Amino acid sequence: MKKTFYSLSLGLACLASISASAQTGQRAILPANGQLPTKVANRGCAAMEVLDAQLAANPGLAQRLSAIEAQTARYAANPVAMRTTAAVTIPVVVHVLYRTSTENVSDAQVQAQIDVLNQDFAKTNTDASLIPAAFAGLAANTNVQFALAKRTPTGGATNGIIHKVTKVTSWSSNDAVKNSKRGGDDAWDATKYLNIWVCNLGQGLLGYAQFPGGSTTTDGVVVLYSSLPGGSAAPYNKGRTATHEVGHYLNLRHIWGDASCGNDLVSDTPTQQTSNYGCPTFPKVTCSNGPNGDMFMNYMDYTDDACMYMFSNGQSSRMNALFATGGARVGLATSNGATAPLTVAATSLTLYPNPATDQLNIRTAMDTPASNWTAKVYDLRGFEMKQTRTSASGTLDVSALPTGFYQVVLTDGVNVQHQRFQKQ
Numbered sequence: 001m002k003k004t005f006y007s008l009s010l011g012l013a014c015l016a017s018i019s020a021s022a023q024t025g026q027r028a029i030l031p032a033n034g035q036l037p038t039k040v041a042n043r044g045c046a047a048m049e050v051l052d053a054q055l056a057a058n059p060g061l062a063q064r065l066s067a068i069e070a071q072t073a074r075y076a077a078n079p080v081a082m083r084t085t086a087a088v089t090i091p092v093v094v095h096v097l098y099r100t101s102t103e104n105v106s107d108a109q110v111q112a113q114i115d116v117l118n119q120d121f122a123k124t125n126t127d128a129s130l131i132p133a134a135f136a137g138l139a140a141n142t143n144v145q146f147a148l149a150k151r152t153p154t155g156g157a158t159n160g161i162i163h164k165v166t167k168v169t170s171w172s173s174n175d176a177v178k179n180s181k182r183g184g185d186d187a188w189d190a191t192k193y194l195n196i197w198v199c200n201l202g203q204g205l206l207g208y209a210q211f212p213g214g215s216t217t218t219d220g221v222v223v224l225y226s227s228l229p230g231g232s233a234a235p236y237n238k239g240r241t242a243t244h245e246v247g248h249y250l251n252l253r254h255i256w257g258d259a260s261c262g263n264d265l266v267s268d269t270p271t272q273q274t275s276n277y278g279c280p281t282f283p284k285v286t287c288s289n290g291p292n293g294d295m296f297m298n299y300m301d302y303t304d305d306a307c308m309y310m311f312s313n314g315q316s317s318r319m320n321a322l323f324a325t326g327g328a329r330v331g332l333a334t335s336n337g338a339t340a341p342l343t344v345a346a347t348s349l350t351l352y353p354n355p356a357t358d359q360l361n362i363r364t365a366m367d368t369p370a371s372n373w374t375a376k377v378y379d380l381r382g383f384e385m386k387q388t389r390t391s392a393s394g395t396l397d398v399s400a401l402p403t404g405f406y407q408v409v410l411t412d413g414v415n416v417q418h419q420r421f422q423k424q
């Protein structure tokens with residue numbers, strides 16, 4: 001695997017070349033000092049730089065990635081036996097972080113982005129008709145689909161879109177946007193949801209993603225708000241930035257392998273010299289890949305939104321391995337995040353004392369113990385707290401919980417109720 005570690009000196013060298021990038025058609029780069037071109041001159045994606053930084057910071061990650069590669073190879077060799085489901089619908093939560101009204105994209109625009117993802121991943125995009133005949137047989141319906149969440153991690157109802165105001169004027173690829181304490185918004189349980197953050201991403205970046213195998217607190221995809229369908233980031237405003245980044249999230253590499261005539265770990269994509277920009281003319285032969293040349297219309301290249309319109313079968317196999325036996329994202333295939341929660345019962349339950357220290361009593365309106373209700377406790381980010389125990393008499397032992405606020409989800413097997421309490 002080819003690795004480019006971004007050192008300070010390399011970053012500064014790249015900074016010097018920014019002004020030349022528009023002429024030379026080189027990718028937008030990450031200046032080390034955060035100074036940035038305000039306009040996106042070329043498609044810029046920091047997914048590989050983020051991966052390199054995570055590999056440098058986390059010695060265990062390389063081993064996890066190699067285990068994922070081994071499982072991916074096993075799946076490619078025997079997809080029928082390892083497949084757990086014919087198609088996967090991934091529950092999605094979209095975190096819109098905005099400082100200005102322009103950055104606060106509408107729910108309709110978010111839905112339009114989900115629609116683009118669904119078309120692109122199902123090969124129902126209308127521009128699939130433009131795929132050159134030489135590549136048409138390789139174009140894939142991936143059987144991966146996306147649905148806005150209807151259920152929060154704690155079981156509440158949601159439309160899957162969070163609009164949150166922030167004081168941050170511009171974000172970088174340092175994951176602050178995924179952290180409420182840094183002005184962003186915490187991830188929902190990444191084993192059950194695809195988290196997409198929509199924000200004013202700076203540094204000339206359109207987006208970045210985290211590959212499978214990384215930390216759940218930073219897992220997901222970040223895109224520039226104006227890259228959504230109908231946004232102002234032309235020629236990158238048809239929603240293909242999200243398609244490209246979700247490709248990374250589902251373990252796809254850049255099609256040129258991030259090296260000169262590099263390897264993208266997919267067998268049916270031609271080896272190509274480097275990234276393509278704009279809208280090349282077919283065929284574009286590099287790295288002796290004639291007569292068909294580069295698959296520059298692939299979503300994992302750097303071409304304009306209007307000029308990328310396919311995943312390959314090999315890429316589809318790589319993505320689907322994640323949902324097969326032993327796959328790194330298999331939890332998404334069984335998540336109930338896109339299923340609406342049950343209607344809350346009319347039965348009135350109360351919790352007391354609140355705040356509680358050791359025991360929390362669950363009582364009905366008749367002040368009798370709610371012994372047929374069971375309770376699960378979650379922290380406010382939606383992670384289940386396993387330290388609690390319910391007793392047959394309708395009390396909840398919270399003595400082992402750290403102090404703080406929690407949500408308890410009560411169910412009698414049919415109905416569900418949510419209530420907050422404080423542990424002190």
Ligand SMILES: [Zn+2]
Pocket residue numbers: 045046047048244245248254
């Ligand atoms: Zn990328």
